[in-house]
Amino acid sequence: MSRPPAPFSQFVLKVHSRCDLSCDHCYVYEHADTSWRGKPRTVSERVLAATADRIAEHALAHRLTAVHVVLHGGEPLLAGPAVLRRAAELLRAALPPGCALDLRIHTNGVQLSERFCDLFAELDIKVGISLDGDRAANDRHRRYADGRSSHAKVLAAVELLRRPAYRHLYAGLLCTMDVENDPVAVYDAxxxxxxxxxxxLLPHATWDDPPKRPSGAGPAPYADWLLAIHRRWTAQGRPVPVRIFDSVHRTLRGRSSLTESLGLDPADLVVVETDGTLEQADSLKTAYDGAPETGFDVFAHTLDEVAGHPGMMERQSGLAGLSADCRSCPVVRSCGGGLYAHRYRSGRGFDNPSVFCGDLMKLITTIRDRVAPATTVPAQPGPSEGALTEAQLAELATGHGSAATVRALASAQLGLTRRMLAALSAAAPEPWSLLAELDTTAPDALDAALGHPYVRAWAVRCLDRDPGADLGGFAELAAAAALRARREFELPVPVRGGAVHLPTLGRVEVGGAGEAVLRGTPDGFTVRDVTVGWDDPGGGAWQPVRRVALPGWTLALEDTDPQRDSHQWPVTDRLTDGELLAWTGSLREAWELLGRDLPEHAAGLRAGLSTVTPLRPGPAGRDVSAAARQAFGAVGIARPGTAPILALLLAHEFNHVKLGAVLDFHDLYDPADDRLFHAPWRPDPRPLEGLLQGTYAHLAVTEFWATRVHAYAGLDSPAATHARTQHTTWHTHTATAIETLAESGSLTPLGTRFTEIMRSTIDHPGARGSADERLRRGATPTSENVIRA
Structure with missing residues (x-):
């Protein structure tokens, strides 16, 4: 099956077409395109409403779970609070249930005030600031029209965002490079x-209007400038994510880029101008007058029509859309041909390498050579380590899993976590030494800390060089394990967002940032000027992980760990006492229902699910839940309105968790098959593992609705009709997906037998013994470890 064009998920909405600065490197006003002269200064209500409707229409058609909108300009703050408020209100009101809005604004900062920040806090609008470094660097280009410096006002804007009340709005800094500025001074500032x-950002340039290259600067001055920063950034332990470096690291390992200027990921962005015209990326304004134009607008055209524009299609064509020189380049999968606009040359259009080709080549190859090969887990599983027995696999294939089988999955996952930590140990010798000592003197306390679901999620990010991870988590983990063991110790730990985080235990508010020394005793601990006693924690600085005690099962409601943001939906902040009480009541009712109606799911849940992470509610009418592939033992859920639906979400998501753990040690399909397959419950085709995961999770959904149908037997009511409709729908969907899996031709012999049992479970829920026998015939579980660092 061919991959369909990616729908748009990122939108730049121009709310003002003029600017209060006169930056001489601006692509809007200082390059080839002059269309800004004819645009309305401020976006109208009519354009805002039509834009919101078009985005909502697109999100509904493509079942998007989130859209990302940047309010832009010109200078967007010139539009004023009323226009910005209206834009946010219209966008949120129009989006369909189940689609979240990530709303941001990008500004030069000189107009930012408490009034704007209060508005952005109310409307959940994140703020990015343009700043080119220290005053000397920033004033080289970013000045007022009369030559005055903008630097002091921009710094004041950043300091405003750094206040505790607004810190959550601070999205980051954008810096346009100038090789005549000192790179280290810029970075440090x-x-x-x-x-x-x-x-x-590389300054915008084309082959017709190339970037400046100072005499004596060498053939790749922009690479040299960035590499000087990369060296300092690496030596400091990568204290802040840097998008261009993180993208190079990721693409060198075959992962997606974080920026459109690198990698081969399809472009999924469209621009809405103040007059409602729909355009390609703004950077094209540097190529030639009218380059971004599509001929479409929000009043007369759908976004699907825009996606069919030749320019949009070319930017979604990956390797095939690049010049012949690029396609034969050894670093093309990292470089991706560079930013599309930077390839332009009169007479040849965009069929050229980037004008920064030499710089990108040097940047990527130097980083590749500087960074040691990705560390691999040293102790790979042996022939039987982590592999389940035939009977256990047969049991799991039904969608269930006894307590013993789920404990076997958990034990194997703990082994993987230990190997990952060993792979990272050289980078954190002091915490590793403490962990190694605890492994001998207090192994139960250590396992309790290592078994926390988000420890593995953090370790995978570190092994993948993910920009969202850092090795400070090692110290947090070691401190938590030592505190569990009631040990006396001292250890430097990171301070994130004013708090020290201790996995499985909680967080303590200490203020500030950087690093602090945590001193542990058998009775508690002290960090900075805060003392926490286990018998009398006192004060409000200590925020422990709250646990819900259910009959035979205790669940952590995890709302403190920064690594918990591993799901595909945003997590909540700390639960209020009222929210905690509501969760407790819902979980008690759901657990009672699971034990009564789905006992074979309840047994596995009790043995393997330790953590529920509260997620933010979805739009009205949409239940939100998620499982993270690398976080065994946790599920994320936005508390639904009824206990039965909470029970359904727990069973559904834990099936995802179980199958992910199986796939770490058993090959059920050929990973080389990169085709996409139709999933009846989604509009977008899925890779084979995604289809397998969805099918397996929906075994639980089908069984849940079957129990509801049974409960309503003989009754004629809206609830009974709803249950019967749901059961029929999910039974049909799941059976259809099982047939698609069976006919794919890419299942291993073990995967074929696993799928046969799923089919048997759907067709004959009580006939599990014969399925057991089918799995045993010739079944030889493999032990291929699918961790990819």
Whole structure:
């Protein structure tokens, strides 16, 4: 099956077409395109409403779970609070149930005030700031029209965002490079402002209007400039994510890029101008006058029509859309031909390498050579380590899993976590030494800490060089394990967002940032000027992980660990006492229902599910839940309105968790098959593992609705009709997906037998013995470890 064009998920909405600065490197006003002169200064209500409707229409058609909108300009703050408020309100009101809005604004910062920040806090609008470094660097280009410096006002804007009340709005800093600026001074000035992320952008240029290259600077001055920063950034332990470096690291390992200027990921962005015209990426304004135009607008055209524009299609064509020189380049999968606009040359259009080709080549190859090969887990599983017995696999294939079988999965997952930590140990010798000592003197306390679901999620991010991870988690983990063991110790730990985080235990608010020394005793611990006693924690600084005690099962409601944001839906902040009480009541009712109606799911849940992470509610009418592939033992759920639906979500998501653990040690399909397959419950085709995961999870959904049908037997009511409709729908969907899996031709012999049992379970829920026998015939579980660092 061919891959369909990617729907748009990112939108740049121009709310004002003029600017209060006169930056001489601006692509909007200082390059080839002059269309800004004819645009309305401020976006109208009519354009905002039509834009919101078009985005909502697109999200509904493509079942998008989230859209990302950036309010832009010109300078968007010039539009004023009323227009920005209206834009946010219209966008949120129009989106269909189940689609979240990630709303941001990008500004030069000189107009930012408490009034704007209060508005953004109310409307959940994140704020990115353009700043080119220290005053000397910033004033080289970012000045007022009369030559005045903008630097002091931008710093004031950043300091405003760093206040505790607004810190959650601070999205990062964007810096346009100038090779005549001192790269380390620029970097240091930006890092000093503690941004959540830094974006370094190459200045916009084409083959017709090439970038400046100072005499004596060498053949790749932009690479040299960035590599000087990369060296310092690496030596400091990568204190802040840097998008261009993180993208190079990721693409060198075959992962997706974080920026459109690198990698081969299809473009999924469209721009809405103040007059409602729909355009390609703004960067094209640097190529020639009118380059971004599509001829479409929000009033007369759908976004699917825009996606069919030749320019959009070319930017979604991956390797095939690049020049012949690029396609034969050894670093093309990292470079991706560079930013599309930077390839332009009169007479040849965009069928060229980037004008920064030499710089990108040097940047990527140097980083590749500097970074040691990805560390691999040293102790690979042996022939039987982690592999389940034939009977256990047969049991899991029904969608269930006894307590003993799920405990076997958990034990294997703990072994994987230990190997991952060993692979990272050289980078954190002090915490590793403490963990190694605890492994001998307090192994139960250590296992309790290592078994926390988000420890493995963090370790995988570190092994993948993910920008969202850092090795400070090692110290947090070691401190938590030592505190569990009631040991006396001292250990430097990171301070994130004003708090020290201790996996499985909680977090303590200490203020500030950087690092603090945590001193543990048998009775508690002290960090900075805060003392926490186990018998009398006192004060409000200590926020322990709250646990819900159910009959025979205790669940952690995890709302403190920063690594918990591993799901495909945003997590909640700390639960209020009222929210905690509501969760407790819902979980008690759901657990009672599971034990009564789905006992074979309840047994596995009790043995393997330790953590529920509260997620933010979805739009009205949409139940939200998720399982993270690398977080065994946790599920994320937005508390639904009824206990039966909570029971359904727990069983459904834990099936995802179980199958992910199986796939770590048993090959059920050929991973080389990169085709996409139709899943009856989704509009977008899925890779084979995604289809397998969805099918397996829906065994639980089908069984849940079957129990509801049974409960309503002989009754004629809306609830009974709803249950019968749901059961018929999910039974049909799941059976259809099983046939698609069986006919794919890419299942292993073990995967074929696993799928046969799923089919037998759907067709004959009571006939599991014969399925057991089918699995045993010739079944030889493999032990291929699918961790990819």
């Amino acid at each position: 930006l890092v000093e402002l503690a941004p959540p992320r830094i974006d370094f």
